[in-house]
Amino acid sequence: MMNLETGTVELVVREMRWEADGVIAVRLEDQGGAALPDWQPGAHIDIHLGKGIVRQYSLCGDADDKTAYRIAVLRDPSTRGGSKYVHESLRPGHVVSVSEPRNNFELLSSPKYVFIAGGIGITPMLPMIAQAERSGAEWELHYGGRSRDTMAFVDALRAYGDRVSVVSEDREGVLDLDALLGESRPDTLVYTCGPEGLLAAVEERGGGWADETIRLERFKPKTRAENEEEPAEKPISVHCESSGTTVEVAPGEAILDALETAGVDVPNSCREGMCGSCETRVLRGVPDHRDYVLSSAEQDSGETMMICVSRAKTDELVLDL
Structure with missing residues (x-):
């Protein structure tokens, strides 16, 4: 049963199995066998692992299976x-608190898809491929990794035949992104998930594609280049319309931190602009977006912001809190 106060449900670890060298899949079920909240391809869940550890993992099982959630976790040094x-x-047998699924990587309707996965980035692609298959869309998957032994779900993907291209560095080298993205394709969406190097390369090679046709999901924030300066910051005033609380946010301080110090409770998880749990409606003022969740169009609208990392271009923000 969902805990309405925390927005989590207690699930039991029913099964754990190796899917590749260093990748383990975890099946989570309700302890009493109740149906779990619905989700769509691209969704992730937050898992509370004790000692304050909360991590986000993409759901990689069958979206039609209401009895369980499946994730796969890389052993990351x-x-x-x-x-x-x-x-x-x-x-198996351990109980963990799990959030309701959230989807910042929604699979939009399209007649054609190009899926590009690197390493553990294959996880959100599995239910996406299944949905594309059901919808009758044309699709292709290009899956890269260090070696076949470290690439999860390769055996299951063989059922799709030549629509799946598996490229391991130790055998074939790296994915040929110039061939895949050098020329834009009509009526095609590109979905990419994987390490930052892959995502940066996809963004660069796909520069000629139409806006919003190349869609990315990051596991970690972008690394700032050595010659890239920190964005200039000034003090800002943040007013919470509903509670009447106003806080002054110092340069280098997160809006979320300032609000928590003032006793304003805001749902949050990653605190890195990655998960979307702290998304807050903006009533007045102009946000300075620094998240990895909102699309460029959503950022331009200024209707919501991720208060864990984003700040303001104006001296004051009024939030729906």
């Missing part, structure tokens, strides 16, 4: 705790 916990401590 640079982990901040989530990957290590899943691989070393989480076991």
